[in-house]
Amino acid sequence: MRNVLVVMVFLWAVFSPGPPARAQAAGQPAAVPQKRVLTVGAMRAPPFSFQDAQGEWRGIGIDLWDNVAEEMGVEYVIKKYELKGLLDALERGEVDVAAAPLPITPENINHLDFSQAYYFSGLGIAVPRQPARNIFFHVVEELFSTQFLAYVALMGVLLVASGLVVWWIERRINPDQFGRGARGIVDGMWWSAVTMTTVGYGDAAPKSVFGRLLGMVWMFASVVLVSIFTASITTTLTVGRIGGKVAGPEDLSGAVVACVSQGSAEFFLRHTHIKPHTYPDLAAALTALANKEVDAVVDDRPLLLHTVRNAFGKKIEVLGASFDPTAYAFAFPLGGELRKPVNIALWRLRRDRDYWKGITGPYLGE
Known part of the structure; x- marks a missing residue:
């Protein structure tokens, strides 16, 4: 019996499992999961991910992931998806x-895990590029514009009305300066003109009480009218030379705006009570802008920068304003093990300030 007990103890000592492995020390970097080659999902979304003419994947997100994978020491293969298919594949862990x-x-956070954001952006505005113009021809063009001629016509109507009224009041009391008939009407208009321009030659002046009261009213009114006229013309000439109809988000409500159908820009514009012209893709919307069928195109600013830089650089420019902010990040299946090591690799890359310019520069020109 004693021998049987000795044999049982010996067998337990040999084949029993060892002590449990010690938990990972606090503060140590998360280990990269040891598994098969990683499967990376991608879709066509320039400038972040797209295939070039040779079929190679390029873009800000692809280049960044390649550097992250190098930091982590892992290999990967890229699999192409459409947006819905990619989201479904992430949820299923494919x-x-x-x-x-x-x-x-x-909405996405409820179904996926995300790394720290690697790019912060938002909506942007594309407008026609303003060519350098000769100041002389620009002034001549504005002087014959509809707005300028409307100003001149309004001032002319007021001048004639004032001249007729003062002539009608003074024609009997002051016939030497405001004579009868056509000559008197011309005298009244002459007095109205020199009073409006504050020249006041003194060759004609009302003598009656009503005539002088009218003169006082016309003097003060003329100061206001001429000031408004001068300011309006100056603004028209200046704004017309330095920029177009849309200079920022605040100008969109008064412009003809285009966007991609069912995109984030359309939802934003309709939410702000702007009814946009919708197009099937960004290239079609920018083509309409280049042909001056619309005043501006609104879309994700990185996408605008990339598309304009590659195809519309001579006719279109992207404004510096960015609004309705968005943050882009790598996405993982919920509860996956890659999130922490990817974040660590991203922070290591972020230490190099010139690195991010090198990542975005070739695609956005920034």
Whole structure:
């Protein structure tokens, strides 16, 4: 019996499992999961992810992921999806990470995990590029514009009305300066003109009480009218030379705006009570802008910068304003193990200030 007990103790000592592995020390970097080659989901979304003429994947997100994978020491293959298919594949765990520009939104956070944001942006505005113009020809053009001629016509009507009234009041009391008939009417208009321009030659002046009261009213009114006229013309000449109809988001409500149908820009514009002209894709909207069929195009600013830089650089420019902010990040299946090591790699890359310019510069020109 004693021998049987000795044998049982010996067998337990040999084949029993060892002590449990010690938990990872606090503060140590998260280990990269040891598994098969990672599957990276991507979709066509320039300038973040797209295939060039040779079929190679390029873009801000792709280049950044390649550097992150190098920092982590992992290999990967890229699998192409459409947006809905990519989101479904992430939820089912068929891909390990999405290198496409997926925004961090409350809806997405409920179904996916995200890395720290690697790009902050928002909507942007594309407008026709303003060519350098000769100042002389620009002034001549504005002088014959509808707005300028309307100003001149209004001032002329007021001048004639004032001259007729003063002539009608003074024609009997002061016939030497405001004579009868056509000559007197011309005298009244002459007095109205020199009073409006504050020249006041003194060759004609009303003598009656009503005539002088009218003269006082016309003097003060003329100061206001001429000031408004001068300011309006100056503004028209200046604004017409330095910019177009849209200079920022605040000008969109009074302009003809285009956007891509069912995109984030359309939802934003309709939410702000702007009814846009919609197009099937950004190239079609920018073509309409280049042909001056619309005043501005609104879309994601990085996408505008990339598309304008590659195809519309001579006719269109993207304004510096950015609004309705969005943050882009790498996405993972919910509860995956890659999030922490990817964040660590991103922070290591972020230490190099010139690195981010090198990532975005080739695609956005920034």
